[in-house]
Every structure is written in C-alpha cells, then in structure tokens.
Amino acid sequence: MTKVESLEQVVRHLGGLWDTQRAVTALRDAGHGAGEQRQQEKRARWALRKLAVAGLLVKVQDRPVQYRATEK
Template identity: 40%
Template sequence: MTRAQLTQWQVLFKAVRALGGTWDTQRTVTALRDAALLHFLAQEGLIVRIDPSRATYRVAKRRPS
C-alpha cells in the first residue's frame, strides 16, 4: 500500500503505534495534519521519502520546474 492510499484511520493507527504515549484530540489532529502536509510536500517534489516503511523525508536536491 502506498502512502497516497492510506486512510486517515491507518495514518493515525501507525502514529499511535510508533509514538505511543497519551493521545488527545489535539495530538490526533496534529498527527493527521502533519501526515497530510508531508504527503503534499512530497507530491510537489520539495521533499523525498527516504524510508518506505516510515514517514521519514529529506529535502530534495533541487525543486522540479
């Protein structure tokens, strides 16, 4: 399953599993917002995913024209 195909539930499930700790609505909204933002930046070519099993990115060497 690619990142684009993940549902909000799946994104949240992965975040809770990876980060643990206490979760409230604010932390939940933040996790979903951040996941969407990272996905958007990757689609635009500003960042590239460096680990297919984690949401780990680095800045792209150059921005596409």
C-alpha cells in the first residue's frame, strides 16, 4: 500500500482535522516510518495535498496547515 493509500484509509476511518504531525503519526503507525523526521514531514505534507486534490480533505487553515476530512 502506498503512503497516500495508507493515509486515505486512516482519514476515512477517523475523519476530523489533519495536520502534518497527525499525518506523520498515522503513516508511521501504518509502517511508513522510515527516514528522518524532516523527510517524514515532507512525505506527509505531500500525501495530505494529494488527498486534498482528490477531494477527501479540505484546507481550513494555511499556517500551520490544517485540513478537515470531507467524509468519513
């Protein structure tokens, strides 16, 4: 399963607000925790943006970036 697919599954299950740290934790729990913290955060932000483009997340705040799940 890719990082985006793993994060999508968790977002659909949990819903709510998502930021970089929550995404990093979810990806780490799904087995995508390899690498240094900065790389993990970069990958998590990328996955969040992909889910926003797909319509699963909506950006609700710019700095710090936060997204809200559109469906559960």
